[in-house]
Amino acid sequence: MNFLRKHWYKILGVLILLYVIPNAWTGEVSVQIILHETIRNLYWHVVMWFVMIILFGVSVYYSASNLSSPSQKKDIYAVEFAHAGMAFGFIGIITGMIWAQFTWGAPWTNDAKLNGSAASLLIYIAYFILRSSIPDQQKMVKTSAVYNIFAFTMLMILIGIMPRVMPSLHPGNGGNPGFGNYDDLKGSMAIVFRPAVIGWTCIGIWIANLRVRYKLIETQKELW
Amino acid sequence: MVNKLFSCLFISLFSLSLHASNGRDTIADLNSLLGGVTGVKKSEMGFPEGFEMSETGVITVDTAIEKGVYFFELMALTPDESHFIVNVKYDKLSNPTKIIVNADKIDMATGLRKDGMIWVVVLVSLVVFAGLISYLVILDRKVSKLEKAA
Numbered sequence: 001m002n003f004l005r006k007h008w009y010k011i012l013g014v015l016i017l018l019y020v021i022p023n024a025w026t027g028e029v030s031v032q033i034i035l036h037e038t039i040r041n042l043y044w045h046v047v048m049w050f051v052m053i054i055l056f057g058v059s060v061y062y063s064a065s066n067l068s069s070p071s072q073k074k075d076i077y078a079v080e081f082a083h084a085g086m087a088f089g090f091i092g093i094i095t096g097m098i099w100a101q102f103t104w105g106a107p108w109t110n111d112a113k114l115n116g117s118a119a120s121l122l123i124y125i126a127y128f129i130l131r132s133s134i135p136d137q138q139k140m141v142k143t144s145a146v147y148n149i150f151a152f153t154m155l156m157i158l159i160g161i162m163p164r165v166m167p168s169l170h171p172g173n174g175g176n177p178g179f180g181n182y183d184d185l186k187g188s189m190a191i192v193f194r195p196a197v198i199g200w201t202c203i204g205i206w207i208a209n210l211r212v213r214y215k216l217i218e219t220q221k222e223l224w
Numbered sequence: 225m226v227n228k229l230f231s232c233l234f235i236s237l238f239s240l241s242l243h244a245s246n247g248r249d250t251i252a253d254l255n256s257l258l259g260g261v262t263g264v265k266k267s268e269m270g271f272p273e274g275f276e277m278s279e280t281g282v283i284t285v286d287t288a289i290e291k292g293v294y295f296f297e298l299m300a301l302t303p304d305e306s307h308f309i310v311n312v313k314y315d316k317l318s319n320p321t322k323i324i325v326n327a328d329k330i331d332m333a334t335g336l337r338k339d340g341m342i343w344v345v346v347l348v349s350l351v352v353f354a355g356l357i358s359y360l361v362i363l364d365r366k367v368s369k370l371e372k373a374a
Contacts, residue, residue: 010364014357021353022346029332031299031307037333206360213367217374 013202020196028188034103041099042189043196048092049117049159050197051204055085056124056152058208063148066141075141076215078148079131082124084208088200089121104169112166116158123151247287251314252325254281254300258308263301271296275314283312291316300327307332 004011024043032039059081066074096114097107108114130147134140163170254261261281271277274289281300294314301307307330315322333342 010360017353018350021349025342025346025349031330031332033309033330036331203357203360206364210360210363210367213371217367217370220374 009202010206013199013206016195016199016202020192020199023192024196027192030189038099038103039189041095043192045092045095045099047193047196047200048088048095051200052085052088052092053155054201055081055088055204055208056155058205059085060148060152063145066145070141072141072219073216075145076212076219078145079128080211080215081208082127082148083211084204086121086124087207088204089117089124093117093121109169111163111170112168113159113163113170116162120151120155120158123154127151248276248284249287251275251283251285251312251323252310254283254310254327257325258300258302258327260303261300262303265299265301285314289316293317299330306330 020043024040029037029039059078062074062078062081066078096117100109100114101107127144127147131140131144134143164172254264264277264279264281266277272294274286275283275294275296276285277283277298293316295312297309297311299307300310308327309330311324311326311328313322313324313326315324
């Protein structure tokens with residue numbers, strides 16, 4: 001029972017992805033003019049961004065709660081979830097560049113969403129730099145917690161709001177129809193895409209969990 | 225077979241005076257153009273005013289339509305399950321009226337999924353996934369051990 005309580009989300013994530021991966025290759029997909037079969041990247045590229053936002057969301061939750069009732073554990077959770085989120089963000093950018101090269105004709109277009117996501121990743125890099133630049137431990141924890149909330153807000157504005165206002169090539173942005181408007185997504189593609197988000201989120205939490213535990217051991221050692 | 229050979233590009237020019245009936249002119253009959261049509265989907269932009277399409281894929285236009293150049297596109301599904309994107313240009317400024325209907329096949333891996341051994345790719349990606357997960361499991365165990373020791 002203890003085993004299940006500790007590892008349920010890891011098992012869940014693996015099982016879901018064992019269903020997702022074959023279906024991502026062989027399932028029915030929507031037929032679109034420029035995308036052709038590359039629409040299957042929806043199951044990989046888009047999912048990475050969803051997972052990143054969820055992990056950053058968890059991170060900001062711990063930062064906010066760290067401000068109201070400080071504890072070192074919460075600080076570690078906030079940093080390590082942000083770290084894991086960064087990994088997914090970078091995978092998202094690289095996969096997006098590959099996809100764009102073959103559908104839009106260039107790896108980087110001056111698209112509001114591309115620049116927004118690059119800017120928000122830079123903001124998060126600044127978060128880690130900020131943490132290492134303040135020598136006073138308590139000050140560092142407080143400042144970085146506040147900064148993390150700012151970073152998450154900027155992320156939401158830069159990749160959630162701005163691309164919808166400005167011209168963008170992305171579906172659902174700049175007046176483009178969203179992926180949800182492609183009829184087929186409502187059926188055969190949604191049953192792969194949504195589980196994929198849940199599955200990869202579980203894996204992301206697992207990675208963050210490993211980092212947290214490693215960090216906890218490390219800080220314990222420092223105290224000795 | 226003929227359909228497959230020439231599926232990449234269809235260009236047909238119709239003379240407007242040929243198909244006049246009830247104040248509507250036929251622009252294109254997708255059924256004969258693509259060798260049978262099982263389904264037609266209009267694009268989200270819809271049709272310009274004055275244009276219509278029947279269930280069987282016959283596109284007609286009101287003869288009284290204003291002078292001008294009209295563009296629209298739609299998607300058609302043929303019996304062999306190919307998808308075509310059909311672009312229509314209706315140029316009423318030129319004399320005689322010029323109609324260009326252009327159908328491009330959208331290549332999808334329908335055949336690949338049937339016999340192109342896509343299962344090999346599925347297998348390979350599952351092995352990659354299994355490798356990554358076992359790596360995570362090993363890390364998890366190592367960290368657990370350290371936690372117990374600490």
